[in-house]
Amino acid sequence: MRRGEVAGPGATAGRGGANGRDPGPSSNGAVGLADRIAGTTLLLLAGAVGIEATTFEVAFLADPVGPKALPFVVALLLAIGGLRTLTRPRPRRDVHLPDASSIRRIAAGLVVFLLYAGALPWLGFFLSTTMVVAGLAVLFGGPWRGGLAAGLTLSAALWLLFVALLSLPLPLGELWIR
Amino acid sequence: MDTLRLLLNGFGVALQPLNLGLALAGVGTGTFVGMLPGIGPINAIAILIPVVFAAGIPPGSALILLVGIYYGSQYGNSISTILLNVPGTASAVVTAIDGYSMTRQGRGGPALAISAISSFVGGTLSIFGLVLFAPVLAGWAIRFGPAEYFALMIFAFSALSSFAGGSLPRALASTGFGLWLATVGLDPNSAIPRYTFGRIELLDGMDFVVVTIGLFAVSEVFQLLTESDAGRSTAAAFGRVAVSGRELAASAWTMVRGSGLGFLVGVLPGAGGTIASFLAYSTEERIAGPDGTFGDGDVRGVAAPESANNAAANGALIPLLTLGVPGSGTTAVLLGALLGLGITPGPLLLQEEPDLFWGLVASMYVGNALLLLLNLPLVGLFVRALLVPRWILVPSVSALAFVAVYAVNGSAFDLVLMTLFGVCGWLMRAFRFPLAPVVLGLVLGPLMEKNLRRAMALSGGEWGVLFDSPIALVLWGLAAFSLLAPTALRRWTPEPVGSESPAQENTG
Numbered sequence: 001m002r003r004g005e006v007a008g009p010g011a012t013a014g015r016g017g018a019n020g021r022d023p024g025p026s027s028n029g030a031v032g033l034a035d036r037i038a039g040t041t042l043l044l045l046a047g048a049v050g051i052e053a054t055t056f057e058v059a060f061l062a063d064p065v066g067p068k069a070l071p072f073v074v075a076l077l078l079a080i081g082g083l084r085t086l087t088r089p090r091p092r093r094d095v096h097l098p099d100a101s102s103i104r105r106i107a108a109g110l111v112v113f114l115l116y117a118g119a120l121p122w123l124g125f126f127l128s129t130t131m132v133v134a135g136l137a138v139l140f141g142g143p144w145r146g147g148l149a150a151g152l153t154l155s156a157a158l159w160l161l162f163v164a165l166l167s168l169p170l171p172l173g174e175l176w177i178r
Numbered sequence: 179m180d181t182l183r184l185l186l187n188g189f190g191v192a193l194q195p196l197n198l199g200l201a202l203a204g205v206g207t208g209t210f211v212g213m214l215p216g217i218g219p220i221n222a223i224a225i226l227i228p229v230v231f232a233a234g235i236p237p238g239s240a241l242i243l244l245v246g247i248y249y250g251s252q253y254g255n256s257i258s259t260i261l262l263n264v265p266g267t268a269s270a271v272v273t274a275i276d277g278y279s280m281t282r283q284g285r286g287g288p289a290l291a292i293s294a295i296s297s298f299v300g301g302t303l304s305i306f307g308l309v310l311f312a313p314v315l316a317g318w319a320i321r322f323g324p325a326e327y328f329a330l331m332i333f334a335f336s337a338l339s340s341f342a343g344g345s346l347p348r349a350l351a352s353t354g355f356g357l358w359l360a361t362v363g364l365d366p367n368s369a370i371p372r373y374t375f376g377r378i379e380l381l382d383g384m385d386f387v388v389v390t391i392g393l394f395a396v397s398e399v400f401q402l403l404t405e406s407d408a409g410r411s412t413a414a415a416f417g418r419v420a421v422s423g424r425e426l427a428a429s430a431w432t433m434v435r436g437s438g439l440g441f442l443v444g445v446l447p448g449a450g451g452t453i454a455s456f457l458a459y460s461t462e463e464r465i466a467g468p469d470g471t472f473g474d475g476d477v478r479g480v481a482a483p484e485s486a487n488n489a490a491a492n493g494a495l496i497p498l499l500t501l502g503v504p505g506s507g508t509t510a511v512l513l514g515a516l517l518g519l520g521i522t523p524g525p526l527l528l529q530e531e532p533d534l535f536w537g538l539v540a541s542m543y544v545g546n547a548l549l550l551l552l553n554l555p556l557v558g559l560f561v562r563a564l565l566v567p568r569w570i571l572v573p574s575v576s577a578l579a580f581v582a583v584y585a586v587n588g589s590a591f592d593l594v595l596m597t598l599f600g601v602c603g604w605l606m607r608a609f610r611f612p613l614a615p616v617v618l619g620l621v622l623g624p625l626m627e628k629n630l631r632r633a634m635a636l637s638g639g640e641w642g643v644l645f646d647s648p649i650a651l652v653l654w655g656l657a658a659f660s661l662l663a664p665t666a667l668r669r670w671t672p673e674p675v676g677s678e679s680p681a682q683e684n685t686g
Contacts, residue, residue, distance in 0.1 A: 081351025
């Protein structure tokens with residue numbers, strides 16, 4: 001199959017065989033675990049959105065449509081998506097759940113991102129950005145010295161661009177101001 | 179003649195030093211982000227929106243920059259496709275078939291040259307189409323009332339859900355998710371809070387820049403974390419970026435046909451560059467018949483998709499600018515930028531802001547000429563960017579995303595929100611839900627709700643008003659057709675081409 005050789009958008013040479021992400025033939029007829037998770041999540045979300053929408057009461061109706069209509073449509077769309085995902089098997093291309101090492105790496109990335117959001121007001125832009133760039137660089141397999149150098153350069157460049165040139169306020173860090 | 183005069187005025191605007199500089203910056207950035215897998219035009223535009231606001235660039239000039247990134251990325255996306263077999267965006271997937279074959283045969287240089295020339299032909303011919311059709315469509319759309327706009331937006335949603343790649347129910351769920359995000363905040367009519375979870379930060383609603391950067395850029399960082407970096411720094415030698423007159427002559431008509439086909443597909447909501455390039459490729463393969471060496475390094479296999487995806491990108495600007503209704507994720511982000519800059523796209527734009535519209539059109543001619551110059555002799559410089567190791571590239575892009583998101587409201591809460599959407603986007607990719615409908619729902623949702631309410635208020639609560647006019651009926655018919663047609667087509671064709679590539683399609 002010629003077209004099958006072409007990697008998807010955003011894909012790299014490493015994707016595919018190396019990670020076992022290649023779709024390949026899948027369980028014919030049966031709804032996979034991933035589809036069951038996705039379908040159930042969608043149905044739960046649809047229910048929550050719909051139930052919450054019933055509380056949108058207005059004293060007098062300014063317009064005939066009201067604030068509930070679009071949320072109900074949303075609940076309907078999510079429910080359709082959820083039900084079809086649960087009932088219709090996907091024979092051609094099944095979803096593969098990410099493996100344990102992928103989840104570990106993503107969890108590490110997630111911690112770095114959330115740490116940045118937490119640290120930014122306290123440590124200030126310069127220090128937080130340097131640390132986060134260095135941390136991500138190490139996560140992506142770079143040397144920590146190189147990551148630190150990249151972080152310092154980038155923080156300085158962004159500070160110059162945004163604060164000096166565009167006069168956009170970036171946090172200095174409450175820790176140092178006190 | 180009137181059009182010619184307006185266009186000449188437009189060149190006056192486009193050639194002002196600031197605008198010329200911004201066009202160059204836009205197309206340069208566009209080539210760069212189109213080429214690098216994982217960044218993409220949608221992220222670049224979303225990241226630059228707060229920067230443009232902060233810098234206080236005049237709206238027309240800001241638009242020249244952002245649209246420059248948009249069409250410039252269509253040039254760049256073929257570079258990594260041809261040299262590394264790694265498409266920069268989904269619309270370049272089909273270019274890999276013959277483009278990468280040419281590279282393996284040592285003809286990478288000619289492949290890059292033919293790709294740049296085809297992109298230029300597709301780009302400029304379709305601007306010509308834009309000049310011809312935009313005023314016609316605008317003149318027609320001036321009669322649209324709220325009911326017609328509502329029907330048009332339903333058409334845009336159903337078309338994108340249908341063509342977004344993957345299964346229709348999943349795309350509908352994505353659309354629903356985007357519309358849900360659109361309802362977050364104070365309801366403009368009744369002033370009651372919807373889905374704010376008691377957070378003051380959410381009363382103003384979700385900012386589309388925060389959501390877009392989270393869904394696309396941050397989720398891409400998570401995605402890249404799960405992949406190995408092996409086998410990258412191997413850009414093949416590609417020789418001189420030039421093409422022989424014989425090969426150029428052989429693909430001349432291919433480029434013209436690809437441009438026409440791409441333009442038509444691009445004007446339609448939902449379809450976009452991915453479908454245009456597949457259609458152009460398979461059409462040319464059929465026309466060439468046994469004479470062609472398609473799949474084995476035929477120049478026409480590069481010329482067809484590259485002219486088509488550039489033409490489609492420009493064609494998609496017509497509904498965005500003259501109707502104010504985008505048909506893809508990236509044009510939805512452009513609409514968000516326009517509204518943020520205080521420009522209301524729609525049929526009145528051409529009359530009320532002729533300098534802005536015609537200045538943009540003229541700048542696209544200038545930008546395409548610059549792109550040809552950048553891509554023929556300077557492609558080697560761009561290729562060097564492919565060799566930047568990922569441990570430098572990805573953290574740098576992340577830092578840019580942080581600053582852009584922080585700049586929106588100056589609050590760290592948005593950074594948390596962005597990260598949550600990053601997880602959400604990564605999960606959606608892993609579970610094969612398309613992301614583009616989320617952005618379309620978020621940006622277009624408020625406009626759709628407003629038009630529905632306006633139509634119903636005018637009719638006094640009579641739902642029949644939505645189906646009252648012939649225009650509205652035609653639009654409802656098109657919406658129904660776009661939902662049903664692909665399912666019907668799938669019955670006939672055993673292996674639809676669109677489903678081969680992963681779910682994050684049609685972001686261009």
